Amino acid sequence: MANAEAHSHEHHIVPTSTYIKTLLALFVLMVITVLVAGVNLPRIGFLSGTVVNQVIALAIALIKAFLVVTIFMGVKFGTKLIKLWASVGFIWVLLIFGILGDYTMRKYEPAPSWDSKADSALPRVTPEDPKMPDHNSTNVIIRQ
């Protein structure tokens, strides 16, 4: 612990040129992402062109984020704990995206009977009203 403290005293001063280069890189990436978004990229393998566009936009955003985090926020020059902390946030967010698992494994049908014609709603029978539900009314959903 004493060792780490002694080390951190001589804090790293990053030369201005590094910051300018980073800023220029960020600008270039921004221009690229704007230009690429306007082009309809071709299909690559099983990925449709739209997906290719989206993957590229996301990749560029991630590179930009990586530059900001490592250089501007100084994680590159920080302690191990800072490096860990900086990555924890981004890794933990992926857990939220685990919720998507639910939506890939079932048909996405938010309250089908809200629409006038319920093409995907199964006929559902309520205990009070053993007749077929009226699709135009809004109070017949029984989630089971």
Next chain:
Amino acid sequence: MSANTDSLHHSHDPGLKHQYEDMAQQSETYLVGMWTFLVSEVMFFGALFFIYTLYRWNYQQDFYIAHEHLDVRMGAFNTTVLLFSSFTMVMAVQAAQLKKRMNVMGYLAVTVLCALTFLVVKFFEYSSKFADHLYPGVNFNTDAVKAFGEHALENGHVAVNMNHAQLFYGLYFGMTGLHAVHIIVGIGILISLIRLWFNKADSVIHDYVPTELVGLYWHFVDLVWIFLFPLFYLMPKPH
């Protein structure tokens, strides 16, 4: 064993708070605390980004047509301004490390100006959306979206689900709005930091870390925008 005698001398450093042993411990604790808070912030926006992903994935075409109303030029201009403000912020931190007080204040002032520019542009964007009734609710301007839809997809007749377009604008205002709140908070923090430097307060002039903390927050705000910009302004045409 005797107790640690260092603790008796800890009050010599004017920038040191009473609970710390020395400046190194104080700076490291500050940094850990700030990063922990940023992890929290990442989760805060992460949940929003997840909601956005889910709905865009399900309503791709409707979102694409709705997004045609956003002005890419304004978005790109704001991105440039924010990236530049991140640069001036990092230069302010560097000046703080080198203890160049006037430079710190200058760079911080430029950062504040950038932030204000961002907000002004955002204000014009928002007001044009409000003028066109492009916000969720009973007044939602379905005709405008429909017109854009026909213009955007050449095959003429498209069925745009107006409900999903409203969802898009709900997400747009929610996410950029919360980002703008962060910018406004950031401006407040930056101005108080400039005041501290102006008054030569002990808490900032002996140690660059408080300036660095503000910088971390500001870069985080920039980081969020780096993702918001392509997600809202640069949607590819479904093809």
Next chain:
Amino acid sequence: MSSPTTAKAGLPPEQHEEVSYLNDGHTIASWLLTGDHKRIAMLYLISTTFFFFLGSVAAGLVRFELTSPAGVVLESETYNKVFSSHGVIMVFLFLVVAIPAIFGNFFIPLMIGARDLAFPRLNLASWYMYMTGGILIMIGFIAGGVDTGWTFYTPYSSMYSNTQVSLVLVGVFIGGFSSITTGVNFIATIHKMRAPGMTWFRLPLFVWAMYSTSLLLILGTPVVAITLLLVVFERLFKLPIFSPELGGDPVLFQHLFWFYSHPAVYIMILPAFGIISELIANFSRKRIFGYHFVAFSSIAIAGLGFLVWGHHMFISSQAMYESVVFSLISFLVAVPSAIKIFNWTTTIYKGNVVMAAPMVYAVGFLLIFTVGGLTGLFLGSIGTDVHLTATYFVVAHFHYVMVGGTMLAFLGGLHYWWPKMTGRMYSEGIAIANGILMFVGFNLTFFPQFILGWLGMPRRYHYYYFAPEFQAYHIMSTLGASVLGLGFAMPAFYLTYSLFKGPKAPANPWNAHGLEWETASPPPTTNFLEIPIVLDEVYDFDPASEHEQDMADLEASENKSGDKH
């Protein structure tokens, strides 16, 4: 080792009576503007106790209403508001906050040998945020209350409920920031403020538990904060995020809500685990069995806690296959919890057990928590859960964990640390009797609810005329609740009495082990006059080392006598 293993840090008791944190400034401002973690902990103690009292009154009303199959006093609407206030107050204003903000605040710096938490002003700000949130929630309740339950499920909360949902949600949102700042403060403190020699594996297990809790606080709370804020936006500005009318998915709310709220139940129980580890090790006079396992099981629970939110949603529209996965991962959580239970019982085994008042609560915790944890497995398996969801079985399960677990641990910790916090001893006989009373009252209240739930009594109903045979169980439960209420009320009296009439407490009344017992009772404002240097292991009650000590003393005396010859 023959020398005392820890450098003595505080002043001897007779000298510092005058300079404790309690009498360092007597004005109200010196309390309300303090940066001292101990005073902020006391502020939290008073405010959480107040909210707990309000929540208990609501619980009492619920139990009273259910003594008759047709209901007694409350209209159905009022009943909905009463059980919702009970849930909101108890979860957001008491259980999530109480142990971290009171004992964590007070004892983390003392246990790791620091003068204060890392960010004292942030700490004070977190109390103000908590109070702002609490007061907003109270205004919401006075202005009409909420009828959504503490879970605020959409679309009911966002589209239909005609009650003060927005105001209460804003209150919960602001209170959430209090949790986040507390978590940030604890993590920075535990990482960077430890005294020299206080390595990670010399930390008391309470500190490990608080560290895990803080991780949950900073990683989970923002998610629920944004989710609840979106519900507010939907109510106020028609942002249609969860609105099925406009293509939003109400089940998404459940996903995001439980993404926090399942970890939140660990936020409530992990600090209790920490207290129980302290109590069991110190009152068994034994180093805790498997220290590393207990410490890392806290981290494991914190990690796994984020992977099981879906087991609250087996009967929502969640995909069947996803439910299976969540069910399996939920069973995994039983492993670190069981590690803790087994290690505690093994610590007691052949320990030199002292049945002091705090230990009585700890033993009660062990018995009740085991029941609560095991019934969790019933609910974690999909088949039985479909039968038991939204019945009193669920109610009984989480009250076994939250009341029998967290509340008993809270009271155990309160009795354990009361002498340190206030410098006064309470009557131990009454405290032990109260512990037994609570154990009896608790089981009488909630065990019948397991049976009720199994028989099919739905939760959140204010009548059960369809099944009058349930009345006996309900009356039993209500009787138990009266006993339990007495058990909660008594400490308020005898502990307050001890403040004025109790004998002065020595620095270490329990012969416990840990840095917090080496400073005075109550501690001086700076905790330690000099920062201690830690040289011994945690819970160093090992009889072997005592034997070594005796041998060393013997050798020393023999050497001395040898010199004389």
